[in-house]
Amino acid sequence: MAKLKTERGTDKAVSARGYHHGNLRRALLEAALELAQQHGPERVSVREAARQIGVSPAAPFRHFPNRRALMTALAEEAGERLRIEVRKSMGGRERSPLQRLRLLGRGYLQWAMRHPSHFKIVSARDQIDLEGSIALRASIGEVRALTEQMLTEAQQQGQVDAAHRVPALALLSRATVYGLARMHQDGHLGQWGVAAGEEAVAMTDTLDLLIALMRRGPAV
Amino acid sequence: MAKLKTERGTDKAVSARGYHHGNLRRALLEAALELAQQHGPERVSVREAARQIGVSPAAPFRHFPNRRALMTALAEEAGERLRIEVRKSMGGRERSPLQRLRLLGRGYLQWAMRHPSHFKIVSARDQIDLEGSIALRASIGEVRALTEQMLTEAQQQGQVDAAHRVPALALLSRATVYGLARMHQDGHLGQWGVAAGEEAVAMTDTLDLLIALMRRGPAV
DNA sequence: ACCTGAACACCGTTCAAGT
DNA sequence: ACCTGAACACCGTTCAAGT
Numbered sequence: 001m002a003k004l005k006t007e008r009g010t011d012k013a014v015s016a017r018g019y020h021h022g023n024l025r026r027a028l029l030e031a032a033l034e035l036a037q038q039h040g041p042e043r044v045s046v047r048e049a050a051r052q053i054g055v056s057p058a059a060p061f062r063h064f065p066n067r068r069a070l071m072t073a074l075a076e077e078a079g080e081r082l083r084i085e086v087r088k089s090m091g092g093r094e095r096s097p098l099q100r101l102r103l104l105g106r107g108y109l110q111w112a113m114r115h116p117s118h119f120k121i122v123s124a125r126d127q128i129d130l131e132g133s134i135a136l137r138a139s140i141g142e143v144r145a146l147t148e149q150m151l152t153e154a155q156q157q158g159q160v161d162a163a164h165r166v167p168a169l170a171l172l173s174r175a176t177v178y179g180l181a182r183m184h185q186d187g188h189l190g191q192w193g194v195a196a197g198e199e200a201v202a203m204t205d206t207l208d209l210l211i212a213l214m215r216r217g218p219a220v
Numbered sequence: 221m222a223k224l225k226t227e228r229g230t231d232k233a234v235s236a237r238g239y240h241h242g243n244l245r246r247a248l249l250e251a252a253l254e255l256a257q258q259h260g261p262e263r264v265s266v267r268e269a270a271r272q273i274g275v276s277p278a279a280p281f282r283h284f285p286n287r288r289a290l291m292t293a294l295a296e297e298a299g300e301r302l303r304i305e306v307r308k309s310m311g312g313r314e315r316s317p318l319q320r321l322r323l324l325g326r327g328y329l330q331w332a333m334r335h336p337s338h339f340k341i342v343s344a345r346d347q348i349d350l351e352g353s354i355a356l357r358a359s360i361g362e363v364r365a366l367t368e369q370m371l372t373e374a375q376q377q378g379q380v381d382a383a384h385r386v387p388a389l390a391l392l393s394r395a396t397v398y399g400l401a402r403m404h405q406d407g408h409l410g411q412w413g414v415a416a417g418e419e420a421v422a423m424t425d426t427l428d429l430l431i432a433l434m435r436r437g438p439a440v
Numbered sequence: 441a442c443c444t445g446a447a448c449a450c451c452g453t454t455c456a457a458g459t
Numbered sequence: 460a461c462c463t464g465a466a467c468a469c470c471g472t473t474c475a476a477g478t
């Protein structure tokens with residue numbers, strides 16, 4: 001059996017009592033995520049996380065300068081997962097660019113629906129420090145790059161009217177997908193005629209509608 | 221000169237000292253709004269509002285059962301203003317339905333940009349009780365009704381392809397506008413290639429792009 | 441009818457002191 | 460190097476008591 005190692009490379013068993021915890025940083029992130037899943041990110045408390053781990057209320061501040069830094073670290077992990085999910089769902093070059101853009105959006109929407117806490121954390125701008133996080137900006141940046149790439153290729157292959165600017169098309173795509181995910185999260189879909197349980201189909205149908213509108217009609 | 225009356229119909233001057241405040245409810249809403257404008261809605265504190273008014277920390281709870289009810293009341297006022305603004309910006313029937321839909325969206329976006337605190341409050345779902353507020357749901361409902369009405373008329377007049385379902389077109393419109401307003405509020409526009417100071421034009425350009433895609437091209 | 445004072449159970453954060 | 464204990468300045472909310 002392979003030896004389990006802690007991050008520092010010691011072989012000391014993690015479950016032993018009496019030590020200075022060993023990996024409090026990791027434990028804090030996990031406890032905070034669990035709290036976010038239970039009551040929403042805005043109600044994650046550093047003290048409560050410390051309490052659940054069995055450590056003093058001051059201990060977390062050795063690993064995170066403040067609450068916001070904890071939440072930002074959580075958002076970085078969530079953003080990375082989203083980035084990976086989106087990449088995976090697009091598939092490879094055997095598909096058309098517009099089809100891949102659609103799958104990108106679909107992957108984003110499905111991830112947001114399946115992992116509401118994670119999505120809440122990445123989009124909880126008032127709780128995290130987006131400007132200060134290069135990791136988070138990099139994750140978002142890759143999604144944007146992929147979006148623009150698909151649109152550029154779609155125009156080159158005549159799937160999308162080249163009269164429209166790619167950055168504008170990308171922003172429209174992003175606003176639509178982000179708006180749908182947010183409406184879902186904020187509980188607004190019901191107000192817009194989506195029956196309970198029909199959220200998933202309504203969201204993907206809306207995305208499909210945008211893709212259909214972008215697709216160049218039969219040549220005149 | 222007309223006599224100014226308080227809500228209870230007494231003529232007692234509001235500025236007099238020593239009374240049981242007279243209109244604490246109104247004063248709380250104003251203090252809370254000011255705090256929201258200063259540090260964001262999530263940092264509005266009932267105690268701080270009471271302090272600024274010069275009343276005990278327990279007094280507010282005579283007028284609002286809890287903090288959430290205060291925030292919801294604030295959101296109701298903001299939602300009503302948004303509804304009025306949107307109605308106004310649409311103009312009358314001398315304009316085409318699709319043009320009016322565009323103006324509706326534009327009015328929404330401009331209001332969100334000009335009154336960021338108010339927009340933050342209406343969209344701060346975790347701080348307010350949307351389900352419990354008929355007023356707020358009514359404001360949102362009217363915006364939705366207007367959106368669907370414009371799209372129905374646009375289809376009848378041949379401006380929009382009748383092959384697409386109106387509720388789907390309405391949801392796409394809403395998601396786009398809400399998404400743009402949210403991206404602006406959440407500080408995501410910079411990440412999507414919008415230069416500082418160009419937010420307003422980028423947002424309306426994106427809306428215009430959606431309207432252009434919805435408009436039926438020259439008949440085949 | 442409306443407000444105060446005091447209390448309770450919470451926060452985030454700091455800092456000296458312990459191991 | 461990492462954590463504790465105690466403290467400080469805050470919260471939201473309740474409740475008896477005051478006017």
